[in-house]
Amino acid sequence: MTLRTYTRLVALVGRPNVGKSSLFNRIIRERKSLVHNEPGVTRDRIFGRAEHEGEAFYICDTGGFEPTSKDNIKIQLVEQAEIAIEEAETVIFVVDGREGIHPVDSELIRRLRKSEKNFIVCVNKCDLPKDDIFIEEFRKLGVPGIYPVSAEHNRGIGNLLDAATAIFAHGPQEKKEDPENPPIKLSIIGRPNVGKSSILNRLVGETRSIVDARPGTTRDTVDAGIKYHGRELRVIDTAGIRRKSRMADKLERFSAFRSVACLEDADISILVINAEDGATDGDARVAGYAFEMRKPILIVVNKWDLIENKTSKTVNEFTEKLHLDLRYLRYAPVVFVSALENLRVSKLIPMCIDLYDQSKRRNSTSQVNNVLKEVLLKHTPPMLKNKSKRIKFFYATQVGVLPPRFVIFCSHPQDLHFSYKRFVENAFREAFNYKDIPISIVFRERS
């Protein structure tokens, strides 16, 4: 098993109407979508996770960012390019083959070249083989990697992605892990300045862990390993935590994205919230994703030292408010810490290990069916919509861990109301003592 310690991001940059969003959709379409279809979880259309030839990466359509400055195309484009240059491993510069080189294209290419960032040029709208000739004009740009593509007609995408992902193979070496006993992948996420680095430093310091820095070709990654009573944890994307990004600060959306990417790669995540600010919209967005991906989360309210006049009620009130603002994360335990004063930080690692162990717990099929029987006794299955008969439940089984995943076979699963499904889910969580983590239940047809 290999472990990724940094976020692989490919950014699409280019003038409006060249076809970035068409290309984005084309690239992420390949991905098997998440099975969960809960109401209210919004998807961000600008970031997506994609796969190409077994390489997983994230893709970002910078054209989807609202301009932070005047509505001037050139300023907007320069800003996009800056984000891409600062945040991405690879930039795909998209141009319109039918329009030829635009002055702004040349300017952006100059900037990209100066940044020494890995980038390739995608000449879009080469709809037919004969259109591949469009790329000839773009050779004037003096860039070696120029690829004819048609986003609309699905031409040339494979070659383009071969080139875009080739850089990953030369990126920082990934560590080979013991497949029997893999370390727990931990990510520390949250908005800029909430105290992620400070917490990381405490965790690493407290447990006298090894921090090894290995220079990579595209970015220096720092891999933090933590040992605790014979257990090993690895903090992923420490580079993303330590690197202070000007653009990500400016665009809250970007830091939220980085959080989502880390969430997906981690077994357990610590979501850090600043006690003074409480949960923000960005945190709520991250919470929605965490729930959708059924990821165990530990909510850490940091800078607790700054809250004055604390009484015995303060913690409860704060927790209630948090669970209201982050309603998807009701399952997540909350800890109040101060990285500055080293208050309760030592609780975090044992709590993360506990969440991990809960997530890995497996139950036998007979246990699962006993619980299902009890659940059905407590709450009779609903009637079919036309009231002719009740929905029938046959049997259930646990099909996986991390998170615990169950399949329940029943008649007419499509007629099961969301509230009944939630009732079953909560009953399962209680019965199997998955008290602090999310589980996934799929209701499958069997008549």
Ligand code: GDP
């Ligand atoms: P963006 O502004 O760069 O994100 O561009 P869009 O993806 O919104 O595309 C702009 C226009 O170009 C739309 O009308 C698309 O249908 C069209 N378009 C995108 N890709 C292609 C392509 O490969 N071939 C052709 N002929 N049109 C395309």
Ligand code: GDP
């Ligand atoms: P990051 O951007 O999330 O990694 O945040 P940092 O760890 O860099 O912290 C941002 C700022 O908050 C720094 O000035 C820290 O000294 C400060 N800070 C971090 N944790 C605490 C805390 O527990 N209490 C107080 N008062 N300040 C803190």
